[in-house]
Amino acid sequence: MVVVSSNFSAPVDGILLETPSTKLLVNDQELGTATLYIxxxxxxxGGxxxxxxxxxxxxxxLYPSISLHAVQRDxxxxxxxxxxxxxRLPELTSQTGSGDSTAPDDDDDEFDADDQPITQLRFIPQSESELxxxxxxxxxxxxxxxxPADELDEDEHYLDGEEFEEGDEEFEDAEESDGAGAGAGAGNEAAARMRNLRLEHNGSQHYHDAEDEEIEEQ
Structure with a gap:
């Protein structure tokens, strides 16, 4: 979810980083300069x-609305x-999302990934050293x-810093997520699956024997 408000109240809990005088570009249009709170x-x-x-x-x-974040150099x-x-902001002269801005909103429409609109944001700090x-x-x-609902597709590739850099030198680091932090979550899930597969392959007889003993004791 994305919330746009005319009121500003600085966050007080769980601040990981506070970067003042950060310029924001929305789809390449400058919105202003404010403090970025992560x-x-x-x-x-805001502010x-x-x-x-x-x-x-x-x-x-909110983190589920962020599909990807990266360090951009150019x-x-x-x-x-x-x-x-x-x-969509009235301060911006035009909207350049990938969706069709002329189509009426209809929550009952079937979701189509190809038609899903996106927004590109660029937070530019005062100093490059802050990136x-x-x-x-x-x-x-x-x-x-x-x-928690994300399931890793074995044929799906998630981007990491090295892989993204090879594809586009414009970005130095990148993390892609399906929802909130799905790249990290999917990676941990994949590792757990691989450990389970190795366990079942290498010690399946021991595993099943232990399970049978538990059933007999009950």
Whole structure:
């Protein structure tokens, strides 16, 4: 979920990183400069001003709405995010989400991944040296919000920093998630499955014998 508000209240609990004077670009359009708070619960950008003056809106992002985060070096150093949500703001002159903005909203429509709108965000700090700390805080926050319903598809590939860098040198680090921190959650689930498979393959007789003994005792 993404919450946009005209009111701002600084987070007080679970703050992983606070980065003041952070510029935000939404689909390449500058929204303003504010403080970025990466917390254990959400990501908040607020308490800032628009490029033309006046207060900028406050944007709060829950981790399930963040599909990917990465360190971007070009065209300017930034913490890059992709939302599985089309963020519509009156401050922006046009919307460039992948969905059809002219189509009426209908919650009963069948979901189509190809038509799912997205939003690209770029958080640009005052100093490039802050990017790694921002990325690390984001990774930590998403790891706290795994998706319990997510099941790893053996044919599905998740991006890590090295794999993304080879595909596009524009990004130095990247983590992709299906929901909240699904990349990390799926990786742990895959490792557990592999351990279970090895256990069943190498010691299946011992495993079944132990199970039979338990049934007889009952």
């Amino acid at each position: 917390t254990e619960h959400n990501v908040v950008w 800032g001003v628009r490029p033309t003056g006046g207060p900028a809106p406050t944007i709060s992002l 065209p300017s150093p930034a913490l890059y995010m992709v939302l599985n949500y089309e963020l 790694q700390a921002m990325y690390a805080a984001m990774s930590q926050g998403q790891a706290l919000h795994p998706d």
